[in-house]
Amino acid sequence: MKISTKTKYGLRAAIYLAEKGKEQGFHSIKQIAKSENISPDYLEKIISKMEKAGMLKSQKGAKGGYSLARPAKRIKLGEVVNALEGDNYFVQCLSGKGKVCAQCKKCAAQNFWQKFQEKLDSFLDSVSLEDIIKNKF
Amino acid sequence: MKISTKTKYGLRAAIYLAEKGKEQGFHSIKQIAKSENISPDYLEKIISKMEKAGMLKSQKGAKGGYSLARPAKRIKLGEVVNALEGDNYFVQCLSGKGKVCAQCKKCAAQNFWQKFQEKLDSFLDSVSLEDIIKNKF
DNA sequence: ATAAATCCGACAATAATTGTCGGTTTTATT
DNA sequence: AATAAAACCGACAATTATTGTCGGATTTAT
Secondary structure: OOOOHHHHHHHHHHHHHHHOOOOOOOEOHHHHHHHHOOOHHHHHHHHHHHHHOOOEEEEOOOOOEEEEOOOHHHOEHHHHHHHHHOOOOOOHHHOOOOOOOOOHHHOHHHHHHHHHHHHHHHHHOOOEHHHHHOOOO | OOOOHHHHHHHHHHHHHHHOOOOOOOEOHHHHHHHHOOOHHHHHHHHHHHHHOOOEEEEOOOOOEEEEOOOHHHOEHHHHHHHHHOOOOOOHHHOOOOOOOOOHHHOHHHHHHHHHHHHHHHHHOOOEHHHHHOOOO
16 A cells, blocks of 8 residues: 555656646656656656546657646646556455455445545545645645 | 555454454454455464554464454554554655655655645544444444 | 464565566657 | 657566465463
């Protein structure tokens, strides 16, 4: 139960883009990776996921790169985490994809983990990228 | 960022013991493992951790086993999770043991992850084993 | 004495994460 | 038109963490 480095990297990249926000234009993987001291090849995969999830937009070719798809205020942390950790990232037993635990019916724990997940989600959805770069949340 | 099966197993074992609470006496790994359909050898390691953390007590020898060290009402979920996932399980960058990220000083994300951790902790500490078996929390 | 249990550490198997690489496509610039 | 810089993509390798197994030592009720 840890924050994966993937998610940490992803958030740092998003913060980078949010901070550069005013300077219109795109920022390349290379730039971000250098600034954040992350392997460019790995970062590319991470950023690609975020782009597919719709929170970043990209520009191919020379002078291309990435930028936020929306103002930082309208990108919630929940979106970042969901994009990188996957939906229902926490309570696997509930996700349709995984195997449902054989004990599920009589599992008193299940209800609890679900509530736990809801708490997390509601917190993550209450914080925006803007909140983070302005350090108020 | 998942609940490890270790923690799930640990919670289920704790719930088992909480439910058996009235029937005084000790419950063996074998019993718990069979009831919860967990490998006894693995469960032993998990339960041993919880015992060392002080939430379970043990009785060696024949007719021995484990029981809650306190009434279920006074065992909070935070205790279970901390015992099994380790302190500061979530925000690694803060734990003294791990390597501190080279970017830590200028890392706007850090403050956020810390707040996140605090949210989790306060929720986990607000729920007791009793709440869980009575399904009210 | 015996059997049932905790206790303990080493190790093996598996799975997940993290990271690398080579190539393809797109596009601004020269 | 050529070039260089960048996103895009999938396969794979390396590393780490989790999960699970085992054999023995110790304790204790019967």
